[in-house]
Amino acid sequence: MKPSDFIDLNYSPTGKDLICLFRVEPSRGVSFRKAAETVALESSVGTWTDVHEKKYVRKLGAKVFSINRDLIKVAYPEELFEKGNAPNILSSIAGNIFGMKIVRNLRLVDIKIPKDILNSFPGPKYGIKGIRKFMKVKDRPLVGTIVKPKLGLKTKDHAETAYEAWAGGCDLVKDDENLASQKFNKFEERLARTLEKANKAEEQTGEKKAYLVNVTAETKEMMKRAQLVEELGGKYIMIDIVTAGFSALQTLREANFKMAIHAHRAMHAAFTRNEKHGISMMVLADIARLIGVDQLHIGTVVGKLEGSLKEVSEINEEIEKKVVKKTHDRLSQNWGKIKPVISVSSGGLQPGHVPYLMEHLGKDIVMQFGGGIHGHPKGTLRGAIAVRQAVDAVMQKIPLKKFSKNHIELKEALELWEK
Numbered sequence: 001m002k003p004s005d006f007i008d009l010n011y012s013p014t015g016k017d018l019i020c021l022f023r024v025e026p027s028r029g030v031s032f033r034k035a036a037e038t039v040a041l042e043s044s045v046g047t048w049t050d051v052h053e054k055k056y057v058r059k060l061g062a063k064v065f066s067i068n069r070d071l072i073k074v075a076y077p078e079e080l081f082e083k084g085n086a087p088n089i090l091s092s093i094a095g096n097i098f099g100m101k102i103v104r105n106l107r108l109v110d111i112k113i114p115k116d117i118l119n120s121f122p123g124p125k126y127g128i129k130g131i132r133k134f135m136k137v138k139d140r141p142l143v144g145t146i147v148k149p150k151l152g153l154k155t156k157d158h159a160e161t162a163y164e165a166w167a168g169g170c171d172l173v174k175d176d177e178n179l180a181s182q183k184f185n186k187f188e189e190r191l192a193r194t195l196e197k198a199n200k201a202e203e204q205t206g207e208k209k210a211y212l213v214n215v216t217a218e219t220k221e222m223m224k225r226a227q228l229v230e231e232l233g234g235k236y237i238m239i240d241i242v243t244a245g246f247s248a249l250q251t252l253r254e255a256n257f258k259m260a261i262h263a264h265r266a267m268h269a270a271f272t273r274n275e276k277h278g279i280s281m282m283v284l285a286d287i288a289r290l291i292g293v294d295q296l297h298i299g300t301v302v303g304k305l306e307g308s309l310k311e312v313s314e315i316n317e318e319i320e321k322k323v324v325k326k327t328h329d330r331l332s333q334n335w336g337k338i339k340p341v342i343s344v345s346s347g348g349l350q351p352g353h354v355p356y357l358m359e360h361l362g363k364d365i366v367m368q369f370g371g372g373i374h375g376h377p378k379g380t381l382r383g384a385i386a387v388r389q390a391v392d393a394v395m396q397k398i399p400l401k402k403f404s405k406n407h408i409e410l411k412e413a414l415e416l417w418e419k
């Protein structure tokens, strides 16, 4: 097949095509059309020479069917992909193409997944409704913390810090992304001790408390650790979906443990941050929802990590809605039977950020405060109390400043961070 066979601007995609939206910047001296058709060629059935393939192979060629300035849409016949195999799909649509000399930059902006591929994956086990049900939190956002310092704490202190956070009002306490089973804080011991504290806090507060233990490890070890969480009655497991890999995530989801899956995205910015090149966070979020995480980090806008309001809000909709509308940088998607994923905002948050987050991302959100709880002038317990006070204020539609007059922990937090 010639490169020009991979472009057909009269083509209308069928419901059986997987659609990709790419931003293309050709290399010097290369026409836009040439770069576009080469993207479709290399990501489907073509190569750099005409290999005189059989006629039936030609039908599987991807087609550029729309060009709008630097954005192109490419339709891939679904037969190109093995159903239920996320790495396989990505090896085509997000594979060799990023390294081709013919493009100076190439960005996979969004994907639209056809029904048959959607239905070959389980999607989230619980989704938003399921999580609210087992956590018994009806309509406010869930609040959580990350035990800090992120590494180095001994197991006993880790468990104690978690306990204080729960006692103060956190629903969730999670490990940090780089805590696994280091010498100073071994997995098995940490899991057992921290779950004991979760039970204690549940008894004391009458609220549900969950520990999001990080099971990220080599796949067999990861599965052993998840199994142990199930045996000890944990409610959640946490996995670093990028560093562990999509295959590991599929293995974990398809084991169908009772626990909900919390997805941390550490390393994503290596390929999502450069707007001209790589893979967008939107695409990573699509893959995570498809494979079936229950909650996913999507950014904060106001915190310590990069991510604009437009980007974070659009991802929030993409993972939480059943039918997602098209925008300039997003393709439409009907998620059908695939449940919604609850958005997690984390990174540099403190109680003063709660009104902004709830205004822009809604109530179906997990807000996590690491430094913003443990760095409270009076420590973790009061830091957690301050966060819950901020949530109460917003739920009661009272400005934080006003509410803080009668809520000392919130007042102390705002005095420290809202100067």
Ligand code: CAP
Pocket (backbone or CB within 6 Å): 146, 148, 150, 176, 177, 264, 265, 266, 297, 298, 299, 300, 304, 305, 344, 345, 346, 347, 348, 349, 368, 369, 370, 371, 372
């Ligand atoms: C937050 C956090 C999370 C980031 C990840 C951290 O702690 O534990 O890993 O939120 O980023 O180490 O930064 P702080 P994202 O609350 O102390 O900042 O959610 O954007 O993926």
Ligand code: MG
Pocket (backbone or CB within 6 Å): 146, 150, 176, 177
């Ligand atoms: Mg972290």
